[in-house]
Amino acid sequence: MARFQFKGFDESGGKRSGDVEAEDIQLAVTQLEKDGLLVTSIKPRKSAGFGFSNGPTLADIEYFTSELSVLLESGLRVDKGLGILLKHMDNERLKPVIKQITARLKSGVQLSEALAEHPNVFDELYTSLVRVGEESGDLGGVFKRLANELKERKELRAVIQQALVYPAVILVVCIVSVLFVFNFVVPNLTNLFSDMQTLPWYTSALLGVSDWVQQYQIYVGLALAIIIVAATRYKHHATIKRISQYLRERLPLVKTLSLLSERARFSSALAVMLESGVAVDRAIGLAKNTISQQTLWQQVNSASEKLKRGESISGTLGSTALFSGYYRSLIVVGEESGEISRVFAEIADRSRGELNAWVKRLTTLLEPLLILTMGAIVGTVVVVMMLSINSITDVSL
Known part of the structure; x- marks a missing residue:
């Protein structure tokens, strides 16, 4: 589209x-x-510069859903509620979409059909839940559950960004500090060694690294910038997706982060679908689209097919890598007690709690680790410079 x-x-x-x-x-x-x-x-x-999307963000959709749920629960019709939102909406990313949806409603199209015409904004799970609300007459309740689910998804994304951004900031500071040393500190001492015929190996190594950094740092920076922009602009390209999948499934820290977030998203979406009255097989078929890791998606898709053949929920979903032994036992309990939607809501909450705790441990560990690494590099440079100066002056340290 x-x-x-x-x-x-x-x-x-x-x-x-x-x-x-x-x-x-x-x-x-x-x-x-x-x-x-x-x-x-x-x-x-x-499109926006460098390929970044200028369409509605998750926060925009969550705000729209939350506000519309309040209006619908107060007894307003959908078209009236959308009209009120449009009148007071300043969000230029979302406003054109809502205008088009309102126009489609006036032409006699149902809300779920109008939403489905914007798949880049409202995914299949969203539109399917709205369709369920239209059929059951509980559109306000469905939008309220959707608003809560989107809020939790937004908070989950914020946690993941924290796990990635905070160490990245510290890493950038470390890199800038090292570049400062090799671009300004070491070159200022080069004149001290200009008259020496033979330099100690560690001095030669230090000066060689400094020369290499000054000569190639621009090219390395440009190469990294091109890689980042290309990965962002063509993130949906098959090759980029394969590389991303490979890293997410195999890198130790990234693998844990990915698994926890995938479990939380899937369980939360599945709980919302089941609470809204969607059949289990249909709910799993829709909720699986929240999974971005290909291997897990295939496992859940296979579980969905087995469920249609009459196998149990615990036996099908429990066999996937998405749920560990503890969560499998929770699914068994939920299936036997008839509280399966409540159990998946509990799994989503626990997974988010695990993710929050894991991110805190990660950031707590990475901060001193990166600082120590920077200190070790800078300290090594200082020691080498002092040894080099000592070799010239023959003054004991």
Whole structure:
């Protein structure tokens, strides 16, 4: 699906502008004309610089869902609630999408169908739950559960970002400190050794490293920048995804972080689906799409197929790497007691708790480790410089 910017007029002659998603520009025009718009200009929307998406974020969707759930639970109709949100909405990323959904509702389309036309914003799990709410007449309750699930997902993402960003900041400080030493401190001492015919091996090594850093640091920095930008811009490319999957499944620390987050997301989504009255096999089939690790996705998909053949939930999901022995026993208890949705909600809460504790341990460990590494490098440089100066002056340290 591509995104297009359009300008035009509605049936009353008022100016309209915004974004629309469609397979191509002709289908986009057709869709707008069905909504009663006279299109005067339309063009592909340019993506943000360096390939970063300028579409609605998870926080935007969580805010929209939460606000709409409050309006629906107060007794307002969907179209009225969306109208109120649009009137007071300043979010330019989400506003065009809500405008299009409102227009589709006015043309007689159901809310779930209108949401499904924006798969990059509202995933299949979201639209399926809304469809369940429409069928059951509990749309307000469904949006409330969705808002809670999205809030927990946002908090989970924040925890993961903390686990990655905080050590990265310390690492950057360490790298900057080392670069400062090799670019400014060591070169200032080079003149001391200019008259020496033979240098100690450690002095030669130090000066050689300093020369190499000064000569190639720009190229190394550019190469790293290109790799980061390319990985971000083409993150959905098959090769990039394979590399990402390989690292997430095999690197010790990353593997633990990935497994905990995958379990929390899957269990939370599954609990919401079951609480909303979705059948177990259908709920697992939808919840599995929250899993990004390919091996785990395949295992859960296989479990879903076995469940359709009549096998137990504990026997199918319990055989996957997603759940350890303790969580398998919880699933057995939930299945036997008929409280399976409550059990998966408990698993999600416990997994988030484990993830929080793991992140705190990781950051507590990495901070002194990185500082010690920086201290060891800088200290080694200082010792080598003192030994080199001592070899020139023959003064005992």
